[in-house]
Amino acid sequence: MKYITVIGAGTMGNGIAHVFAQSGFNVQLFDISEDALQRAVATIGKNMDRQIAKELLSEADKAAALDRLQTGTDLGTAVAAADLVVEAATENTAIKFQLFKDLDELAPANCILASNTSSISITKIAAQTSRPDKVIGMHFMNPVPVMKLVEIINGYSTSKETTDAVVKMSAALCKVPVSCNDYPGFVANRILMPMINEAIIALHEGVAGVEEIDTIMKLGMAHPMGPLQLADFIGLDVCLSILNVLYDGLGNTKYAPCPLLVNMVTAGKKGVKSGEGFYDYSEGVKNAKVSQQFI
Numbered sequence: 001m002k003y004i005t006v007i008g009a010g011t012m013g014n015g016i017a018h019v020f021a022q023s024g025f026n027v028q029l030f031d032i033s034e035d036a037l038q039r040a041v042a043t044i045g046k047n048m049d050r051q052i053a054k055e056l057l058s059e060a061d062k063a064a065a066l067d068r069l070q071t072g073t074d075l076g077t078a079v080a081a082a083d084l085v086v087e088a089a090t091e092n093t094a095i096k097f098q099l100f101k102d103l104d105e106l107a108p109a110n111c112i113l114a115s116n117t118s119s120i121s122i123t124k125i126a127a128q129t130s131r132p133d134k135v136i137g138m139h140f141m142n143p144v145p146v147m148k149l150v151e152i153i154n155g156y157s158t159s160k161e162t163t164d165a166v167v168k169m170s171a172a173l174c175k176v177p178v179s180c181n182d183y184p185g186f187v188a189n190r191i192l193m194p195m196i197n198e199a200i201i202a203l204h205e206g207v208a209g210v211e212e213i214d215t216i217m218k219l220g221m222a223h224p225m226g227p228l229q230l231a232d233f234i235g236l237d238v239c240l241s242i243l244n245v246l247y248d249g250l251g252n253t254k255y256a257p258c259p260l261l262v263n264m265v266t267a268g269k270k271g272v273k274s275g276e277g278f279y280d281y282s283e284g285v286k287n288a289k290v291s292q293q294f295i
Contacts, residue, residue, distance in 0.1 A: 001112075002026055003026050004083065005078050006028070006086050007031075007078075007085060007089055009071075014040035014041075014043050015142065017069060018047060019173050022057070022061070023174070024068070029069060029078075030073070038071075045066065047145055048062040079108075087116060091117065091241050093120055097124075112166065115136075116140055117139065118238070120245065121155075125155070133158060137154075138150060138153075142233075150170040150176070151187065152170065153179075156182060193242050193255075197243055200258040214228050231277065
């Protein structure tokens with residue numbers, strides 16, 4: 001596989017495009033917004049500059065990678081020659097379903113269709129297509145250029161040939177592919193999100209404040225980032241969406257989102273991307289918040 005199309009120029013999409021282009025693949029980055037594409041290319045360039053500063057990449061490598069990266073707002077053109085499409089659009093079931101219907105019509109018959117979804121059923125996504133054997137989950141971790149894991153999710157009809165090809169592709173990106181099966185939350189988020197939710201519940205019940213909860217988990221459990229800061233980093237709306245998928249899919253009340261999380265998302269407090277979550281990011285850096293409003 002030589003030709004890769006990445007759908008969505010947001011945080012995950014630009015990171016995925018970055019690693020493919022850096023690894024020698026020809027990449028088409030698609031988004032409906034030209035402005036989003038321009039921001040994505042600028043972000044990729046800045047992130048490559050950080051790699052250069054750390055002597056992980058040369059200026060020549062950066063130039064070659066950016067030469068392999070093309071952008072566009074026409075989906076048919078973007079996928080016309082694709083061997084692999086990696087969808088990294090908004091974590092919204094209706095949007096993803098429609099995208100995969102469109103991709104099934106527009107992409108070559110032998111093209112593998114992968115989703116970077118963090119929780120939506122690969123089997124349900126594959127059911128929108130006439131090629132469910134060629135649909136698979138390819139869940140990268142954020143930030144994509146740094147994190148080694150790719151969680152490979154096999155849908156009910158995903159073929160062994162498709163899985164083997166995507167595992168090989170992931171290894172070519174210097175990532176560590178780990179396979180699992182298609183159940184709500186897969187592995188990463190089925191374990192991570194209940195922990196984040198429990199941290200929010202502890203805050204909501206007044207067990208401790210924001211910084212106290214995060215510090216205990218960082219120093220006591222050797223987590224590089226506390227669960228509340230991590231939730232801000234992921235996006236509180238994304239956390240809520242994943243918890244709802246777990247709750248709806250497994251029918252167990254232990255996955256029910258904390259009312260505090262629901263209220264914060266409803267109020268537009270989504271974490272880093274909105275400038276405010278459990279911490280204040282309005283000045284461009286993480287600042288402690290007065291936690292009384294959470295109790």
